[in-house]
Amino acid sequence: MRLRRCGTDAVLVEVDSTGEVEAVRAAVRAADPPEVVEVVPAARTVLVAARPGGLPAVLRLLGTVDLAHRVDVPSRQVVIPVVYDGPDLELVAATAGVTADEVVRLHAAATYSVAFCGFAPGFAYLVGLPPPLRQPRLDSPRTKVPAGAVGVAGEYTAAYPRSTPGGWRLIGRTDAPLFDPTGDVPALLAPGDRVRFEAVG
Numbered sequence: 001m002r003l004r005r006c007g008t009d010a011v012l013v014e015v016d017s018t019g020e021v022e023a024v025r026a027a028v029r030a031a032d033p034p035e036v037v038e039v040v041p042a043a044r045t046v047l048v049a050a051r052p053g054g055l056p057a058v059l060r061l062l063g064t065v066d067l068a069h070r071v072d073v074p075s076r077q078v079v080i081p082v083v084y085d086g087p088d089l090e091l092v093a094a095t096a097g098v099t100a101d102e103v104v105r106l107h108a109a110a111t112y113s114v115a116f117c118g119f120a121p122g123f124a125y126l127v128g129l130p131p132p133l134r135q136p137r138l139d140s141p142r143t144k145v146p147a148g149a150v151g152v153a154g155e156y157t158a159a160y161p162r163s164t165p166g167g168w169r170l171i172g173r174t175d176a177p178l179f180d181p182t183g184d185v186p187a188l189l190a191p192g193d194r195v196r197f198e199a200v201g
Contacts, residue, residue, distance in 0.1 A: 001067060003059070009050045009051065010049040011050075011059065012047050013045060013047075013062060014045050015044055018043065018155070021041050021043070022113065023065060023066065023069065023071075024062070024065055025046055026072070027066075027071050030072075031061055033054075033057055033058065034051075035050045035051050035054025035058055036048060036054070041191050043125070075192045076190075076192075076193045077194045079197075080159060080176045081175070082108070082172040082199060083173050083199075083201040084104040086149065086170035086172045088138070088171060091169060092169050096133060106130045106132060107171065107197055109130075110129065110197075114189050114191050114192060115127045120161060122179025122189070124178075124187070124188075124190075124195075125158055126157050126158055126189075127156060129157050134152070134154060135169055138167045138169060141166060141167030142166055142167070145164055145166035146163055148178070149168075149170045149173055150170065152168060157197075174197075176188060
């Protein structure tokens with residue numbers, strides 16, 4: 001774990017894996033220190049922002065984090081319905097050496113965790129993808145991926161909250177309200193949430 005100061009009241013924690021990111025995020029959330037105002041996980045970092053003068057307490061807390069052990073903290077369970085008819089379903093199946101039906105079974109049987117959010121509002125990077133489905137992005141990204149598209153890329157799976165360019169391999173689509181800027185909580189998913197995909201249609 002490497003700590004880098006960010007201004008006067010924040011620290012960027014650098015680690016080596018999404019599992020270690022989750023260990024840091026969960027430990028800070030479980031401790032719930034009054035000095036912490038925001039915790040922002042990313043692929044290999046966690047930004048912890050403190051109230052003015054609260055950084056020393058945050059640094060002491062981070063010094064107690066065991067990266068090999070994830071503290072259990074309460075998490076929401078979210079089920080997202082998916083129609084598995086994506087344009088890259090057969091490509092994912094061929095790359096994995098399985099049938100398209102098996103891709104659907106593998107993807108829908110897993111339980112995922114939101115590692116972090118980014119790229120676009122409401123876009124959540126989910127970890128827990130079965131190994132056969134961990135595949136590279138497309139050689140040529142699409143200029144337009146439709147809102148609701150469900151895809152895989154590397155160790156992650158995700159659903160696109162709005163139409164954007166993208167290079168993920170698309171295996172399905174969902175009508176779930178992934179991002180509503182008028183809502184009290186605009187994004188459906190947040191770091192730490194547990195997610196399952198349910199095959200429908």
